[in-house]
Amino acid sequence: MKFGTKAIHAGVHPDPTTGAIMTPIYQTSTYVQASPGKHKGYEYSRTQNPTRDALQNNLAALENGKYGLCFSSGMGAIDAILKLFKPGDEIISTNDLYGGSYRIFTKIYQNFGIKFHFINMDDIQSIETYINSQTKLIWLETPTNPLLNIIDIAGAAKIAKNHQVLVAVDNTFASPYLQNPLDLGADIVMHSVTKYLAGHSDVVMGALIVNDDDLHSRLAFIQNASGAVSGPQDAFLVLRGIKTLHLRMQRHCENGRAIAEFLVSHPKVSKVYWPGLESHNNYAIAKSQMRDFGGMLSFTLKGDNMEDATRVMESFKVFSLAESLGGVESLCTHPATMTHASIPKEVREKAGLKDTLIRLSIGVEDAEDLIDDLKQAIG
Template structure:
């Protein structure tokens, strides 16, 4: 089954009681049990909900996985993964990652004795030097947030398998349409469903997809025991959003290519980070493991002046100044003061995250309108 067909049909069955083609919103906290002590699939909604089950099955199919597990946010999904480990365990992470992930790792779980190493993963072989007998997982983002660095998933998977280490990949920026980490050897795929999967800036949710039955059982146990679950209304909205994921990602990618090329040739732009450029670091890897390059772009301004950033971002008329990404509308963000403010400045600058860096989530509007908006906003400096 091709991706567009899976997006609409995989894991989705007509409602057995009415034949409704759209999965109903099962707005209930509990279910009638017909026998005392007997087993039934649905007993209490924290554990299972039919709307959530349909979504989890759909997400698993999109990532070519067996098990999907949904959470109340992307960070809650990451939190569940870290709960697999014990004090004294070590996790290796890319040194360029979402600020919320960094904050969870360093300000929450380091207090409980889990150690995190943040290293460059542009060359997968370099990770090996950081592996010890205490290393239990490698955490990867690709493309990374916000520098758009590309990490070779297959090469890291070979390394993790050889050392019997779990490989987890945050696939939020790519979405299952552009990239499938399980096919490349990853053990866990994480999504902030809030972003491209939902696609309409109206849901907060996270998800994990795995193939291993035992790992799925452990994560489902954490989901149920800790209770960070999404509600049925949100699950319904994501099921609806996913039905157009392939169409939206095609347009995001087309517009991303147009906007990246425009910015690269603009005299007030210092550097553009977009993996579709042939001179982008690890472009050949992106070409191999991705189907297209998406709509996420970061760029810095000539002179690196914060005052110029303020003028540009506050004068956009179509690009909205807002947190998040992946919706149909175009957004702009300032990572240094927004999504990555929890990362110390010296650490941000080591990976190129300067104060003038602007991150764009290019939406599905007309590309000419987006270029004109960039032109007038950049014209204010």
């Protein structure tokens, strides 16, 4: 089944009671049981809910996985992964990553005795230096947030399997339309469903997709025991959003390319971070593991002046200055004070994240209107 067909149909079936083509919102907390202790169906909506089950099955299909698990947020999904580990375990992570991921790693789980190594993964072989007997997980984002670095998923998976280490990939920036990490050897795929999957800036949700039966059982136990589950209304909205994922992503990619090419040629722009540019240092890897290059990009202005960057962000008329990404509307974000403010300045700068960096989430508007907005804002 091709991707567009899976987006619309996978895991979704007409309601057996009414024939409704859309999955109903099962807005219930509990379910009537026929006999004590012998119930094999639904019992309590923290544990299982039919609307959430339909979405979990749909997400698994989109990532070519066996199991999907939905959480109340992307951070709830990451939290579940981290609960697989114990004090003394070590995790190797890319040094360019979402600020919320860095925060939960360093401000919460590091206090529980888990050690984190944040490294540059442009050269995937650098991971080998940090692996030891305590290493349990390699955490990847690709493309990364916000510098759009590309990490070789298959290369990381090969190294991990040689050392019996798990690989988890935050696939939020790419979406399953552009990239399927499980096919490249990853063990866990994580999504902030809030972003491209939902696609309309009206849901907060996270998800994990896996193939391994035991890993699924452990994560499902954590999902139920810890309780950070998504509600049926949100699951319904995401199912609706996913039906147009392939159409939206195609336009995001088309607009992303048009805007990246415009910015590269602009005399006031110093650098553009977008993996579809042949000048990108890992362009060849991006081309090999992605189907297209997405609608996320970042750029800096010549002179590297914070006042100039602020003026641009305050001057947009079509782009909106806001956190998040992946919606149908175009957004502008200042990572240093917004999405990545929880990362210390010296750590940000060491990874290459300047205070003057501007991140764009390119929506599905007319590309000419977006370029005109950039022209007038940059000047």
